[in-house]
Amino acid sequence: MYVVSFDGARPLRWPRLPSLSHVLPAVAPLARAFGALFYVPHPWFGAVLLAALALHPRFAGFALAAAGFGVGFARLLGFPQAMIANGTLLYNVVLAGLAVAWITEGSAVAPHVIALLLAAVVIVALVLAAACWHLAPRLAGMPPLSLAFSLVFGSMLLLFPVWAGTAVGQHPALFAEPAWIGLYPLAFLRALGTVIFLPHALPGAIVAAALLVWSRTAFVCAVAGYCGGVAIIEALEALYVPWAGLASAHTYLLAGLATGGIYLVPGWRALGLAAIAGALAACLACVQQHVWTGGGWAFLPLPSILTTWTMIAALRLRDGDARPFFAPNPAAGPDETWRTAEEARTRFAGAHLPHLILPIARAARVTQGENGSLSHRGPWRHALDLECHDAADRACPPGCEGDLGAYASFGVPVHAPASGTVVRVIDGVADNAPGGVNLAANWGNCVAIAMDQGGYVLLAHFRQHSIAVAPGQRVEIGTPLGALGNSGRSPVPHLHMHVQATAEIGAPTIPFRVANYVTVTAEGPVWSASGLPMHGDLVHPVLPDPACLAALAGMAPGEASYILRAEGERARRWLGAPTRVGTIRITLDDAGRQIFTDGCARLVAHAGPAAFRVLAVEGRPTALLSCLFLGLATVPYAREHGLMWSDTLPNAASGPFRRAPRRALAMRFVAGAAVVVRAAMEAGSGFPVRAVETTVAPVRGAIAVRAELADGALAITQLSFEPGSPSGD
Numbered sequence: 001m002y003v004v005s006f007d008g009a010r011p012l013r014w015p016r017l018p019s020l021s022h023v024l025p026a027v028a029p030l031a032r033a034f035g036a037l038f039y040v041p042h043p044w045f046g047a048v049l050l051a052a053l054a055l056h057p058r059f060a061g062f063a064l065a066a067a068g069f070g071v072g073f074a075r076l077l078g079f080p081q082a083m084i085a086n087g088t089l090l091y092n093v094v095l096a097g098l099a100v101a102w103i104t105e106g107s108a109v110a111p112h113v114i115a116l117l118l119a120a121v122v123i124v125a126l127v128l129a130a131a132c133w134h135l136a137p138r139l140a141g142m143p144p145l146s147l148a149f150s151l152v153f154g155s156m157l158l159l160f161p162v163w164a165g166t167a168v169g170q171h172p173a174l175f176a177e178p179a180w181i182g183l184y185p186l187a188f189l190r191a192l193g194t195v196i197f198l199p200h201a202l203p204g205a206i207v208a209a210a211l212l213v214w215s216r217t218a219f220v221c222a223v224a225g226y227c228g229g230v231a232i233i234e235a236l237e238a239l240y241v242p243w244a245g246l247a248s249a250h251t252y253l254l255a256g257l258a259t260g261g262i263y264l265v266p267g268w269r270a271l272g273l274a275a276i277a278g279a280l281a282a283c284l285a286c287v288q289q290h291v292w293t294g295g296g297w298a299f300l301p302l303p304s305i306l307t308t309w310t311m312i313a314a315l316r317l318r319d320g321d322a323r324p325f326f327a328p329n330p331a332a333g334p335d336e337t338w339r340t341a342e343e344a345r346t347r348f349a350g351a352h353l354p355h356l357i358l359p360i361a362r363a364a365r366v367t368q369g370e371n372g373s374l375s376h377r378g379p380w381r382h383a384l385d386l387e388c389h390d391a392a393d394r395a396c397p398p399g400c401e402g403d404l405g406a407y408a409s410f411g412v413p414v415h416a417p418a419s420g421t422v423v424r425v426i427d428g429v430a431d432n433a434p435g436g437v438n439l440a441a442n443w444g445n446c447v448a449i450a451m452d453q454g455g456y457v458l459l460a461h462f463r464q465h466s467i468a469v470a471p472g473q474r475v476e477i478g479t480p481l482g483a484l485g486n487s488g489r490s491p492v493p494h495l496h497m498h499v500q501a502t503a504e505i506g507a508p509t510i511p512f513r514v515a516n517y518v519t520v521t522a523e524g525p526v527w528s529a530s531g532l533p534m535h536g537d538l539v540h541p542v543l544p545d546p547a548c549l550a551a552l553a554g555m556a557p558g559e560a561s562y563i564l565r566a567e568g569e570r571a572r573r574w575l576g577a578p579t580r581v582g583t584i585r586i587t588l589d590d591a592g593r594q595i596f597t598d599g600c601a602r603l604v605a606h607a608g609p610a611a612f613r614v615l616a617v618e619g620r621p622t623a624l625l626s627c628l629f630l631g632l633a634t635v636p637y638a639r640e641h642g643l644m645w646s647d648t649l650p651n652a653a654s655g656p657f658r659r660a661p662r663r664a665l666a667m668r669f670v671a672g673a674a675v676v677v678r679a680a681m682e683a684g685s686g687f688p689v690r691a692v693e694t695t696v697a698p699v700r701g702a703i704a705v706r707a708e709l710a711d712g713a714l715a716i717t718q719l720s721f722e723p724g725s726p727s728g729d
Contacts (some may be wrong), residue, residue: 040210049210089129143330218261222257224271225252251281255307260277261274284306346648360388366535368384388484395408395492409495421472460490572712585597665680676694692708700718
């Protein structure tokens, strides 16, 4: 999560709450089990719910006993520790414990019998929850939610109807409509309390406050689901359909919360889907009440479960690039899910698509791009045509249009754009005379490769008998494939390249991206980590600079000490003193990523195959770590003269329902023997830092940084570097 803020530009944030797992590690799994009732993974939220339950001590005691017994029994059975720790297996157990507390209240049963019943219900709920988590994702790809609790509680209502009747008498508000149905805000609080078996405004208000602190996005989605359900209540009452709509309101808000804030990336569209989910849950609740008239089954949370499953299944039919996206990690929470998706959309756009390297080792002009006007249409719209030109940017010299060998593209070596296995080769089609086409053999001489990353890349219009690979042969990026020609539907020598989902020659194309290439522009060369060249672009692949590669990919783990000197009042306020000494520890994680920590935050970076990139900044970084992030956000290994590139930083003021301007970085190498990167903020960004220059050396990493502010600067110099172990031990 990016939180880069400076004095005078500090984003408004909720206060960070202490993690209960650091205070009471043994209680954290129990607290997370309570928080999971509302899809919240943090133990402090569970502690707040337990405080709300304390308004009814019996319920709190039963829920705690059920959770504690569930933890012990889950460990006895050897269930995954991660699922125990995060509450995934236990929230059904907590609900089952609350159900026992509710149904046995007012009964004349001996305490030890109730204890045995609680133990039996906990065991059954735990085993059912584990079975649901094993089967539901495998059979239908769906989360099981509170299905185990619904089955257990419904069975209890059938087995103990007398107790259930007594419990209704003890707590009539659970199944009764509010005295004044127009008090929908109070009914919303009552619905929140109903989830924990306390259908009253006070416990609901406690839950609502906790939900607001955890995520305002989640709260808004819950309200949207509730409003969708209320709309159905009003509609059915206008049609004189008899049912207790507000008694099932907890299912509407849970359906809206799950659909709009947990399993989808939040946003305005997801918010609309949350309202639709609430309306659908209300319709199902009405049917449920009429099927199980007069029974407790009529008020179980089955509508929210079925609605969530239905929405997920329906949205899987959408186009791959359509919004909203499914949340990659629902347990992360809606705000973190949105931030992750926004990063993927802006900094790593197209990361989910196949990526190709330019197959020609010299500069080539894109003569037809995606959705081209000549032949890249319809099912074959995702494609590129590449032509090599001479120094005067001509396909061939004047007067040589009839000589095939005079074309600059003819005979140019073609290399594999991706690693994989050759599956199809056509090599015997004769080359056309300039201006002619062979429509009988549309693709001419071609090679199809099954890529390791998925999909098939097709390269077409090779010179006759020039292809040097055969079906079944393994190729790597850069393996020679053959020579560029003019076979097939090709009036002049050029290379056609596209990606398709199946191996048949000429199958419909799918989207792809080109990785690690340079576009030559009037302003200078522009590097792209990932993109799709446009019609008319002059592009060429990238070769790494040895010195740049050694400096960026050769940063060693260890501990670096820096002295920071402020120049100007703004820099002194940011630093907190005219001069300060800072220390950064560099370690490697299991995936080989570099972790820079300064005690307050950590920066996660990765020296990839084409560039050094900062992947994430977690916490509130100091001035030292902030400057390193800005200066080294993305740095390619290709130190071509005048090379430029850009990156985009998120704005902490932005969110799922509000868009703040993103902050663009214009980056380039500074000429000279040392590896120096200059990153300048886009004009009008409102950021106090105008530019950052970073000097990088092998092993030691960033040895000098200078951050230019509006009225001063911050100079950072490395004092010492002590190499250490990758793990930091």
